[in-house]
Amino acid sequence: MYDIAHLAQLRKDAEYNGVDFGRAQIEPTPDGNFAVKLKAPIVDVAGLLDPLPQLHFVARSALQAEARMLDSLIKIQRAERQRVRLGRVTSWSPMDIVRRPLTAEEVAAFKADLAHQQKVAELQAELAAALQAKQAAGKAKAQAAEIAGRYGARPAAPVPVAQAVEEVEPVPGVATADQPRADLITVEALLAQAPQAGARRHPNKRK
Known part of the structure; x- marks a missing residue:
């Protein structure tokens, strides 16, 4: 809670x-x-301002609203100035670094350097x-070559087609292209014997 004296200060x-x-x-x-x-900080002030003041809040009185607003603005903007100027401005006193308002050129140069650093970090990670x-x-x-050398791994030679065909032994009673069965009777032979068979079945038939 703030009082009148604190607000004045x-x-x-x-x-x-x-x-x-x-x-x-x-x-x-x-x-x-x-x-x-309150507007968000224009640069990252993490580590310099912890915790970050609330950017949206409700106060029950005008005094509390104004005092808390001023307190938050002072803290945020001093932290921004310290972040932007730290390591870049060496001729100012620590008090001047956080007291003097930032210029647009200072903020632009800081953000450009930050973007460059991020790009370099990304390229280093990709590399x-x-x-x-x-x-x-x-x-x-190297490991594949070691295994190949250990087991003599190499492409298999193609198998000739003639060797790949399995020879089949002739089966008795089954005709093949090279060895027809001797006991098989062809259709022509049956037709030739047909008249003789008919004559034997009707020996007394008159002519």
């Missing part, structure tokens, strides 16, 4: 730190409270994956 701190008040909005609610909305795949393929090839 927050107003001075906000002016001293050049806070951008346009990044917050206070609106009355139908039930007589105050809804406060590492490609090298790992190449090493795995080479290892597999």
Whole structure:
């Protein structure tokens, strides 16, 4: 909870730190409270501001709404300035680094460097994956060659067709193309014998 004295100090701190008040909005609610909305940080402030202040909240009084809004704006914007300038600005005092408002050029340069670093990290990860795949393929090839050398693995020679056909022994009583059965009677032989058989069946038949 905030009181009048605390609110007065927050107003001075906000002016001293050049806070951008346009990044917050206070609106009355139908039930007589105050809804406060803050814009998200323009850069990642994780690790510098933990926990991150709530960006949307409701206060029961105007004093509480204004004080909490100012407190959150100060914390967020000071953390943003520290993130953008840390390691990039060396001629300023620590107080000036977090107190002076960021310029559009500073933010653009920071985001460009961040994008470049992310791209480099992605390329390094892709290169590492490609090298790992190449090493795995080479290892597999060497192991396959070792197995082939151990067991003399090589393509099998084709089997000649003549050797692949299984020879069948002639079966007695069964005619084949090369060995017809001697005891088989052909249709021509039966027709030739037909008249003689008829004459024997009717020996007394008159002519």
